[in-house]
Amino acid sequence: MTNLQERGYLLTEQVNANSLNLDQISSLEIVELFNSEDQKAVAAVAAAKEQLAQAIDYTAERLRQGGRLFYIGAGTSGRLGVLDAAECPPTFCTPPELVQGIIAGGAGALVRSSEDLEDRAEDGEAAIAQRQITQLDVVVGITAGGTTPYVHGALNAARQRGAITIFMACVPTEQVKFDADVDIRLLTGPEVLAGSTRLKAGTATKLALNILSTGVMVKLGKVYGNRMVDVAVTNQKLRDRALRILQDLTDLSREDAGVLLDRSGNWVKLALLMHWTGLDKEEGDRLLAEHQGNVRLAIASYNNVNKT
Template sequence: MELSNLTTEKRNQASTNLDQMATMEILQTINKEDKTVADAVEMVLPTVNVVVEKIVESLNKGGRLFYIGAGTSGRIGMMDASECPPTFLTDPETVQTVMSGGNNAFFRAVENAEDNEQQGELDLKLKNLTKNDVVIGITASGRTPYPIGGIKYAKTNGAYTVGLSSNKNSLINDYTDQGIEVVVGPEVLTGSTRMKAATAHKMILNMISTTVMVKLGKVYQNLMVDVNASNYKLRERAKIIVMEITNESYEKAEEILNQTNFEVKPAIVMCQTNSTYQEALVALEECKGNVRKTISYLFNKKMER
């Protein structure tokens, strides 16, 4: 598909006089267009559901999730991947981003790097993909060579592949197992897909990573029970989480967390089942880290005695 025919490259009729608008008028125009993004995302939720289920299945088999993209798309992927270890205590290898131009391109654009399809293949090849991995190629236009090269290579290794774009019938999805085509319409600033398209993609990646981690047992109720309490703020959050779930005092929550090296999951299990730290760890291992299942498991075990 020619660039000029892409929805993401068309002119937005609501902003043709953008350069003549008053400041508030520009802001209101952008805001009005941004309101349409959530609706566009809603339209592709059934497809996102399919992708999430596949990622959960793959990660349960020891697989990994990769985002691959160029420019803004790569940066969005990197933002999402980098938040998984502190939020969900995942291994940094579990969710990764492969970005055209390398990690330095996160800070300074390397614009011509996105045109190299072979480099996308070479960069992903360094990750030693397996059939248990999932690769999501992110490209607003749907035709960026770099992620397409990565997707083509991923297919040869049996990895599950997804294309995340903002145009119908995107080229990248000629090569993927599943395409998420979230069509947000023309940008307020023509062709500037760092705006609505990027917002939609960020929303979808938030949904994917968060829902996957919930399904993997890294959330109890709606609380981050696998939070990496690596600083003062996060240690305080860990105490609040334990207090919320167990109704223990601040002092008791702190005491228990000191015993668990500020791991929230075993602290909750200890409080809720009157178990030792070691008993909690063993039970959590048995229940694959799922707090709700662990509490039920220990209760049932004690009832049998």
């Protein structure tokens, strides 16, 4: 493992030549500088597209078999993982245990600095044991500089238990090597504020996690076209979104879409299946279950059975 006292050579710790006069430029120039540098975060994600695609496929396969997806990190990296995990239930109607974020220091570290805890590999190992990780699970270790002992300990423990391991870092392999099933490197370069990896590195990480979790949910049939048909209707905003999805895909009036949504038990996916097949709620539920919740496959199966 990298000597924790000698990290200055890491890409994420180097000084950005474009921002040497950061404390002397105008506010507008600060915004322009950040905007210019942030373009590198998008490019870094594009350069890792093959690895991200592999991570999506591995994760979707394990989740279909009953596995879970875990993000683990410390500091900003941990917070980003927790945020992405927390957004899956309202967006895709997933159970809270399906995608979980683990941060060094626990929930308290989300709102106060606990970065000192990242140096304890044994805590990462303990987090994996506590959640009873198995060979069906996927564990994504997030560490901008690539050297975080907490993340290394967690991933090594997860690999010993047979889980798929994904390493996500913002330094090149030659600077920090790590043995994982998927190795994702988001090379954003030196930060505008030297060493502050909540900036470009954090942005690239957020983009990558968005792609990973959304891509997995697409593969799991949580999306129809580009609509979030598994959205959980838990407030007025989400009910409005559900009604708009139904109206867009069926040409129903808002009133009729509301009736259909109520009949389905506030489940857009089931409402669509009921509308397109004429099945009642119980029959639609059964057909969806037979196709692991994939509405497109369920409709194709229904049409194949009932074709004249």
